[in-house]
Amino acid sequence: MKLLLLIFISLNIFASDILTSYRVNGIDQIEREMDIELTKREYWDRVLSDKDTTFGYIEAYSNVLACDKSTSTLHLYSLDENQSFSFRKTYDAFTGKLKGDKVKEGDLKTPIGIYQITKKLSRETELDPFYGPLAFVTSYPNIYDSYRGKNGSGIWIHGLPSQDRDEFTRGCIAINNSSIECLDRNIDIEKTILIIDEENIKQNISKDLLSSILSQLYSWRYSWKYDDIVGYLSFYSPEFVRSDGMSLEEFKKYKTRVFKKVERKTIIFNDINVVPYPNTSNIYQVNFKEFYKSDTFKFSGDKTLIIEVAKDNKINILTEK
Numbered sequence: 001m002k003l004l005l006l007i008f009i010s011l012n013i014f015a016s017d018i019l020t021s022y023r024v025n026g027i028d029q030i031e032r033e034m035d036i037e038l039t040k041r042e043y044w045d046r047v048l049s050d051k052d053t054t055f056g057y058i059e060a061y062s063n064v065l066a067c068d069k070s071t072s073t074l075h076l077y078s079l080d081e082n083q084s085f086s087f088r089k090t091y092d093a094f095t096g097k098l099k100g101d102k103v104k105e106g107d108l109k110t111p112i113g114i115y116q117i118t119k120k121l122s123r124e125t126e127l128d129p130f131y132g133p134l135a136f137v138t139s140y141p142n143i144y145d146s147y148r149g150k151n152g153s154g155i156w157i158h159g160l161p162s163q164d165r166d167e168f169t170r171g172c173i174a175i176n177n178s179s180i181e182c183l184d185r186n187i188d189i190e191k192t193i194l195i196i197d198e199e200n201i202k203q204n205i206s207k208d209l210l211s212s213i214l215s216q217l218y219s220w221r222y223s224w225k226y227d228d229i230v231g232y233l234s235f236y237s238p239e240f241v242r243s244d245g246m247s248l249e250e251f252k253k254y255k256t257r258v259f260k261k262v263e264r265k266t267i268i269f270n271d272i273n274v275v276p277y278p279n280t281s282n283i284y285q286v287n288f289k290e291f292y293k294s295d296t297f298k299f300s301g302d303k304t305l306i307i308e309v310a311k312d313n314k315i316n317i318l319t320e321k
Contacts, residue, residue, distance in 0.1 A: 064077040
């Protein structure tokens with residue numbers, strides 16, 4: 001009862017402060033104060049307190065497919081009634097003939113990374129019988145693959161032909177036909193993320209670190225929204241290269257011109273995901289739905305950042321799209 005009373009009092013004090021600020025300064029000041037709150041660790045600590053962070057901070061996906069190349073297995077985890085990722089099934093899998101991370105077309109390796117499923121193919125859509133009854137197309141190469149100069153394409157999760165075949169693939173993940181049909185029944189491809197690693201997929205990610213990353217994400221947004229070019233650029237690594245090849249120096253000049261317009265901006269992030277990148281110790285993929293509107297430009301769509309987390313937990317953006 002005392003705890004509830006304290007919460008009620010604090011909420012009323014907060015509401016009173018907001019009303020006073022609105023009365024004296026207007027709605028713009030209230031919005032700015034709210035934006036500052038989103039940059040604070042305390043807010044994200046509360047958000048994460050009862051959040052399942054088995055695979056990171058995930059808002060947009062209800063299924064995780066985790067491929068362990070060392071054991072040739074594909075594991076399915078799905079959100080349960082408690083909004084936790086629970087283990088559902090394991091499928092035996094064939095992966096690339098050669099070990100290691102895929103680097104180039106034809107190297108017979110399955111990539112290590114984080115991918116979306118972009119399309120489902122079936123025999124009704126003229127899928128070659130070699131790939132079984134259906135196949136899921138992945139987003140390889142992703143933004144981090146391209147940043148590191150990797151190439152190739154056509155990495156799928158697919159079934160098997162009716163005739164005998166080798167117990168490896170040219171880079172895809174292959175599971176038997178009953179398994180691919182089972183997987184199809186159990187996932188929505190738009191709500192599924194694929195994580196591939198050489199060994200076990202990282203689990204039970206530190207909430208403290210995730211809170212730090214999320215608060216800095218919103219500090220980056222705050223600098224962007226309120227035209228703090230120095231603060232904004234401080235989040236970019238010296239090794240930054242944008243997905244279209246723009247160098248850091250070119251990017252700085254471009255953003256400096258944009259920020260000089262001093263436009264009123266609306267910047268909203270939804271469906272945020274922060275996932276540690278496989279086979280790395282301090283690289284994270286951050287993706288979300290972004291809505292951006294200024295006096296001269298409007299954008300609504302997907303945004304992806306690849307960040308490096310320094311020893312002091314400061315984030316540095318390596319690339320973005």
